[in-house]
Amino acid sequence: MGDEPVNVKEYQEMAKQALPKMYYDYFAGGSEDQHTLRENNDAFQRIIIQPRILVDVSKINMSTTILGYKTSAPIMIAPTAMHKLAHPGGEILTAKAAAACDVIMGLSFMSTCTIEEVASSCNAVRFFQLYVYKRREISALMVKRAEINGFKAILLTADTPKLGRREADIKNKMIAPQLKNFEGLVSTEVDDSEGSNLEAFASRSLDPSFSWKDIAWLKSITKLPILIKGVLTREDAIKAVEIGVEGIIVSNHGARQLDYVPATIAVLEEVVGAVQGRIPVLFDGGIRRGTDVFKALALGAHAVMIGRPIVYGLAAKGEYGVRRVIEMLKDELELTMALAGCPTLNDITRNHVRTQMDNHHCRL
Ligand SMILES: Cc1cc2nc3c(=O)[nH]c(=O)nc-3n(C[C@H](O)[C@H](O)[C@H](O)COP(=O)(O)O)c2cc1C
Numbered sequence: 001m002g003d004e005p006v007n008v009k010e011y012q013e014m015a016k017q018a019l020p021k022m023y024y025d026y027f028a029g030g031s032e033d034q035h036t037l038r039e040n041n042d043a044f045q046r047i048i049i050q051p052r053i054l055v056d057v058s059k060i061n062m063s064t065t066i067l068g069y070k071t072s073a074p075i076m077i078a079p080t081a082m083h084k085l086a087h088p089g090g091e092i093l094t095a096k097a098a099a100a101c102d103v104i105m106g107l108s109f110m111s112t113c114t115i116e117e118v119a120s121s122c123n124a125v126r127f128f129q130l131y132v133y134k135r136r137e138i139s140a141l142m143v144k145r146a147e148i149n150g151f152k153a154i155l156l157t158a159d160t161p162k163l164g165r166r167e168a169d170i171k172n173k174m175i176a177p178q179l180k181n182f183e184g185l186v187s188t189e190v191d192d193s194e195g196s197n198l199e200a201f202a203s204r205s206l207d208p209s210f211s212w213k214d215i216a217w218l219k220s221i222t223k224l225p226i227l228i229k230g231v232l233t234r235e236d237a238i239k240a241v242e243i244g245v246e247g248i249i250v251s252n253h254g255a256r257q258l259d260y261v262p263a264t265i266a267v268l269e270e271v272v273g274a275v276q277g278r279i280p281v282l283f284d285g286g287i288r289r290g291t292d293v294f295k296a297l298a299l300g301a302h303a304v305m306i307g308r309p310i311v312y313g314l315a316a317k318g319e320y321g322v323r324r325v326i327e328m329l330k331d332e333l334e335l336t337m338a339l340a341g342c343p344t345l346n347d348i349t350r351n352h353v354r355t356q357m358d359n360h361h362c363r364l
């Protein structure tokens, strides 16, 4: 069977073969010039690992907790929208793969399976990603439903007051399906022959006035811990700590929002430095290898989230594909830890990587 991918990148190729162009472009694409999309990957390649030798690595332990919830590895599924466009089984299959691999799943506010369907499909630990709509009562209702259905945290996406300009979707006249979660509440079907229907829907629905002061509103409607997703600067990291959320996620939305923002791995250390261990810092953007996970951990991330590769696994091979993507990343991380002389996650330190900043100070 020559078609069994040996790494995550090969799943992208399989997904491309499997999907209609409109959907593949939606999943794979970034915004405008896609500068940040390339940077999210390229910046990882500029970081070098500095291994230690002659360490007993006969046992490698990757397990940890995120907000107190056990996970087999510091790897989570990032919330990505509309999994039924990748596979008819949708987010239910993704959740089952998360449960099988014992990792935590982020469910998108824009999921195609309902909150209840995903919750009842398996016992994966799940966090719920939130967008705030102009009709705020709809967002509040979704938070309530997530809470009732056993989701453990809210991931508040803060980098999307408006949708980034994704030119492939505009050209393809990307069609967003009706989302069952919102049935009877809001139509996600927009008849806009001019361009991306998702963009048209987003500009009608998302509340661009939502700001720091409104975090108090979110806290008032839920007891769940809140993580702010989309932090890219020291300033915003400090604000997040001060406002009293339980965590932050360094993310540029997979380079789908503002183009020419830095690669997330390039700002991780700055954010971690500002937070000073007061709350956990999660990370996403461009992780395609176990070595990438290792680099993010060395630069201070508590755990990482995986976006597109999960969708590619789903598109190529359904639940099995998602499982394989997670397993491959876990296996690669385990091997990286062994070869770098780090039997536990705590053994991974800043000195295990060298960035271009470090090179700048190097005299050679
Ligand atoms: C197809 C797609 C859909 C996404 N949908 C959402 C979403 O609904 N909510 C959200 O907060 N982030 C969304 N994201 C961003 C991811 O949560 C994550 O930040 C990003 O994909 C990480 O980068 P990676 O794809 O390089 O791993 C989406 C990303 C992609 C690729």
Ligand SMILES: CCCCC(=O)C(=O)O
Pocket (backbone or CB within 6 Å): 081, 110, 163, 198, 202, 253, 256
């Ligand atoms: C209205 C948001 C659409 C989903 C999303 O976040 C994405 O496509 O990146």
